[in-house]
Amino acid sequence: MKIAVLPGDGIGTEIVAEAVKVLNTLDLKFEMETALVGGAAYDAYGHPLPEATLKLAMDSDAVLFGAVGDWKYDKLDRPLRPEQAILGLRKNMGLFANFRPAICYEQLVGASSLKPELIAGLDILIIRELTGDIYFGQPRGRRIATDGHFPGAEEAFDTMRYSKPEIERIAHVAFQAARKRNKRLTSVDKANVLETFQLWKDVVTEVGQQYPDVALDHMYVDNAAMQLVKEPKRFDVVVTGNMFGDILSDEASMLTGSIGMLPSASLNTKNQGLYEPSHGSAPDIAGKGIANPLATILSAAMMLRFSLNQEKAAQRIEAAVQKVLAQGLRTGDIYSEGTTKVSTREMGDAVVKALA
Ligand SMILES: NC(=O)c1ccc[n+]([C@@H]2O[C@H](COP(=O)([O-])OP(=O)(O)OC[C@H]3O[C@@H](n4cnc5c(N)ncnc54)[C@H](O)[C@@H]3O)[C@@H](O)[C@H]2O)c1
Numbered sequence: 607m608k609i610a611v612l613p614g615d616g617i618g619t620e621i622v623a624e625a626v627k628v629l630n631t632l633d634l635k636f637e638m639e640t641a642l643v644g645g646a647a648y649d650a651y652g653h654p655l656p657e658a659t660l661k662l663a664m665d666s667d668a669v670l671f672g673a674v675g676d677w678k679y680d681k682l683d684r685p686l687r688p689e690q691a692i693l694g695l696r697k698n699m700g701l702f703a704n705f706r707p708a709i710c711y712e713q714l715v716g717a718s719s720l721k722p723e724l725i726a727g728l729d730i731l732i733i734r735e736l737t738g739d740i741y742f743g744q745p746r747g748r749r750i751a752t753d754g755h756f757p758g759a760e761e762a763f764d765t766m767r768y769s770k771p772e773i774e775r776i777a778h779v780a781f782q783a784a785r786k787r788n789k790r791l792t793s794v795d796k797a798n799v800l801e802t803f804q805l806w807k808d809v810v811t812e813v814g815q816q817y818p819d820v821a822l823d824h825m826y827v828d829n830a831a832m833q834l835v836k837e838p839k840r841f842d843v844v845v846t847g848n849m850f851g852d853i854l855s856d857e858a859s860m861l862t863g864s865i866g867m868l869p870s871a872s873l874n875t876k877n878q879g880l881y882e883p884s885h886g887s888a889p890d891i892a893g894k895g896i897a898n899p900l901a902t903i904l905s906a907a908m909m910l911r912f913s914l915n916q917e918k919a920a921q922r923i924e925a926a927v928q929k930v931l932a933q934g935l936r937t938g939d940i941y942s943e944g945t946t947k948v949s950t951r952e953m954g955d956a957v958v959k960a961l962a
């Protein structure tokens with residue numbers, strides 16, 4: 607079992623170190639190889655996704671990824687920005703299916719900004735299409751407008767697009783996931799305005815005919831954003847496009863108490879996967895040793911489950927995370943009165959201890 611370890615930038619290095627520590631505690635044999643990615647790789651090699659890093663990722667069974675990005679790279683040409691590394695990995699590895707489970711652990715009901723009764727017992731799964739949409743559509747760029755409201759002015763443009771097969775394959779993933787859960791699927795779109803999402807809705811509806819046991823409904827993204835905070839437990843599985851999924855999953859993270867709790871798995875058709883927390887490199891807290899490593903540790907559990915066929919080990923890690931939360935240990939982002947504030951490293955150590 608070969609794992610490529612790509613810590614990246616900012617808190618990425620801090621949180622991945624804790625996940626690696628947890629993996630090394632299991633009685634499993636992994637080959638782990640670490641490489642630079644993002645701003646760190648740009649600083650060392652002049653590119654955020656060097657050939658060697660991409661090759662290592664492609665040749666591994668799974669990738670454990672931290673986060674990339676820092677404000678100091680924001681003025682670089684886009685192809686050299688750290689974020690291009692994660693986009694390049696997703697594209698080159700064909701990681702089209704992104705699972706972002708938002709689970710509110712019993713112990714963290716008080717950590718959310720929402721009322722406890724709204725989120726107690728919450729368990730929803732956001733499935734985000736990850737290699738299409740406005741993120742990858744061409745053409746894109748800047749130019750001088752020849753029409754529109756201000757001809758002659760500088761303008762910028764991107765292309766939102768999805769092909770039918772792209773929608774079909776993510777729809778199948780979502781229906782199959784719903785089948786294993788509570789058999790409810792909400793497809794989130796903007797079909798009332800956008801052609802791309804009318805096709806999305808039509809195709810998801812068509813695919814749904816093959817899954818009569820799954821109750822499908824459709825919701826516009828603006829309403830979905832509202833319903834997620836009004837009545838989050840109405841959702842079971844949510845499937846949506848790349849950009850809406852990015853936004854809704856950050857919103858959903860607060861239902862779990864903190865963005866530091868939301869893991870993710872990005873899979874291709876070969877069950878190869880990239881596992882990363884849903885959050886970013888958090889430059890505002892990087893280097894302080896206070897970041898929450900649990901989203902990354904839970905991502906490592908997803909890696910064991912989805913790519914390495916180690917369900918038992920995945921469950922062990924998840925149980926250990928619940929145990930440390932039950933012990934009252936909290937990083938700053940999930941801290942509340944009466945609990946014990948711990949550092950990134952202390953949280954990792956506690957999970958290791960709980961595995962024993
Ligand atoms: N997949 C990725 O690598 C990824 C994902 C999102 C953002 N980014 C990049 O990260 C950089 C920062 O972006 P941002 O500030 O918009 O988003 P962010 O997710 O990095 O941070 C948002 C807020 O959440 C907090 N936060 C995030 N993770 C946390 C954790 N584990 N524990 C405690 N608090 C945590 C941060 O301190 C910050 O206040 C940007 O360069 C962005 O492009 C990368």
Ligand SMILES: CC(C)[C@H](C(=O)O)[C@@H](O)C(=O)O
Pocket residue numbers: 675689692693852884886
């Ligand atoms: C860093 C960025 C490219 C990325 C995205 O938009 O997909 C991030 O926000 C995420 O959610 O993984």
Ligand SMILES: [Mg+2]
Pocket residue numbers: 852853856884
């Ligand atoms: Mg995001």
